Amino acid sequence: MQNKLSIKSISYEKIAYFFIILHVIVWTLLPAILRYSLPMDAVEGYVWGQNLQFGYDRNPWMNAWLTALAVQIGGSMMVYLFSQISVATCFICVWKLGKKILNPLYALIAMLLLEGIQYYTLAAVDFNDNVLEIGLWALTVFYFYNACKNQKLLDWLLTGAVAGLAMMTKYYSALLLFSLFIFLIINQDARKNLLKSSFYFGLLMFLLIILPHIFWLINNNFITVNYALIRVSDLVKDTVFHFAYIQLLAFTLPLLLFISLFIGKKDKILTTPCQVNKFDHTFLLTIALGPYLMTLLVATIFNLSLHTLWGTPLLSWWPLLLLTYIQPQITLARLQRFLIGILLVFIIIAAGYSYNILYNGYGSSANYPAQDITCYIEHEWQKNHSTKIKYVVGDRYIAGNFAYFAKDHPTPIITDDQHPLPSIFQPGTLFIWRDQPSFALPKNFKVYTQDFSWKRDENKTPIKINFAY
Numbered sequence: 001m002q003n004k005l006s007i008k009s010i011s012y013e014k015i016a017y018f019f020i021i022l023h024v025i026v027w028t029l030l031p032a033i034l035r036y037s038l039p040m041d042a043v044e045g046y047v048w049g050q051n052l053q054f055g056y057d058r059n060p061w062m063n064a065w066l067t068a069l070a071v072q073i074g075g076s077m078m079v080y081l082f083s084q085i086s087v088a089t090c091f092i093c094v095w096k097l098g099k100k101i102l103n104p105l106y107a108l109i110a111m112l113l114l115e116g117i118q119y120y121t122l123a124a125v126d127f128n129d130n131v132l133e134i135g136l137w138a139l140t141v142f143y144f145y146n147a148c149k150n151q152k153l154l155d156w157l158l159t160g161a162v163a164g165l166a167m168m169t170k171y172y173s174a175l176l177l178f179s180l181f182i183f184l185i186i187n188q189d190a191r192k193n194l195l196k197s198s199f200y201f202g203l204l205m206f207l208l209i210i211l212p213h214i215f216w217l218i219n220n221n222f223i224t225v226n227y228a229l230i231r232v233s234d235l236v237k238d239t240v241f242h243f244a245y246i247q248l249l250a251f252t253l254p255l256l257l258f259i260s261l262f263i264g265k266k267d268k269i270l271t272t273p274c275q276v277n278k279f280d281h282t283f284l285l286t287i288a289l290g291p292y293l294m295t296l297l298v299a300t301i302f303n304l305s306l307h308t309l310w311g312t313p314l315l316s317w318w319p320l321l322l323l324t325y326i327q328p329q330i331t332l333a334r335l336q337r338f339l340i341g342i343l344l345v346f347i348i349i350a351a352g353y354s355y356n357i358l359y360n361g362y363g364s365s366a367n368y369p370a371q372d373i374t375c376y377i378e379h380e381w382q383k384n385h386s387t388k389i390k391y392v393v394g395d396r397y398i399a400g401n402f403a404y405f406a407k408d409h410p411t412p413i414i415t416d417d418q419h420p421l422p423s424i425f426q427p428g429t430l431f432i433w434r435d436q437p438s439f440a441l442p443k444n445f446k447v448y449t450q451d452f453s454w455k456r457d458e459n460k461t462p463i464k465i466n467f468a469y
Contacts, residue, residue: 164209179290
């Protein structure tokens with residue numbers, strides 16, 4: 001007879017939270033130390049957040065507000081931390097829900113397998129709507145599960161709240177919510193909630209959160225919706241299969257790590273297989289595969305184009321779903337090898353990220369000399385003006401970086417097809433651009449040009465920055 005160790009003999013919870021804390025610390029510090037400027041999307045969020053409103057030209061308000069809050073609290077470091085808080089929230093939800101459906105050991109394995117998916121490491125450096133979805137989608141699923149099971153008012157209110165925040169992060173969240181609604185209809189036990197007032201209070205909470213954005217859309221010609229429609233039609237066509245393939249490919253490394261759990265002798269089994277009931281099976285199938293399959297279906301029917309990173313929150317529940325169907329017999333030796341493997345993957349990905357920025361990422365935003373550009377232009381401005389720079393006009397990244405690093409944090413005025421240049425300029429306005437300006441300068445403005453070397457590679461072709469005041 002095989003000698004079975006008690007699950008309680010090993011503190012899986014301590015292991016889980018050790019990895020979560022390690023992940024947050026490493027992936028917050030690495031970009032904070034290595035990067036000379038914020039990533040593109042984070043700068044865009046900062047630009048939006050300078051004017052708090054219930055919607056923006058490309059996204060609803062959640063991302064912009066949180067980016068503004070992060071910068072206000074602690075600058076770049078806090079922006080990177082917010083990204084990792086979203087990822088950590090997902091890890092915790094997978095861990096907690098995994099314990100409810102399976103057991104602590106399998107829940108731990110499901111959570112740790114996410115470390116092998118680049119969406120939760122490399123792609124999560126940039127705080128944007130996709131990264132924010134990781135945490136909010138996981139919270140929505142977790143609270144929805146509790147609400148369906150417990151049928152309590154608080155659970156439905158929490159579900160409505162985080163679902164509303166998810167929608168105010170990105171409209172793509174509608175596919176998750178539709179998947180949850182399908183489960184609510186097809187499962188007999190879950191369907192009972194439709195007869196409970198608590199469900200409708202949760203729905204009311206959801207509507208209260210998204211309603212200000214709806215009013216904002218009406219008053220702004222549905223600019224955010226129009227942008228979303230443009231995005232799904234202006235990319236390279238026939239990307240549905242590519243999108244599907246990339247998501248499956250992203251799950252390759254977790255699969256290899258999972259297979260390693262079958263290697264070795266079957267002695268001293270730590271746990272027995274778990275029996276998963278019909279409710280939990282159906283639930284995991286719906287939330288793990290529903291948004292993914294629905295994305296492919298909608299894109300195929302309406303001939304829409306997809307962006308790979310839109311799949312960022314889709315894989316969160318795939319490891320847990322896998323473990324409901326295939327449950328390896330875990331021995332202490334197998335678990336130790338698995339944990340070492342996860343740790344090695346973690347180190348290799350972090351080291352690869354660092355090496356790429358230090359030695360191969362010379363043309364990336366990580367090495368963009370934003371502070372050098374800002375300091376030089378501020379110095380030139382002060383030679384000719386006794387007033388502060390109040391407005392900086394340019395594209396999202398260059399003007400946004402200048403506004404972020406400037407001492408007085410001038411208001412960025414973005415110029416592109418959706419943002420026509422104002423005809424009247426206030427005193428204290430600076431124009432900044434690369435290559436050719438996308439705007440006509442006022443007649444009395446003088447143009448200056450200066451070259452700036454990329455960080456970590458002074459031999460690379462310098463960046464030519466033009467500015468005028």
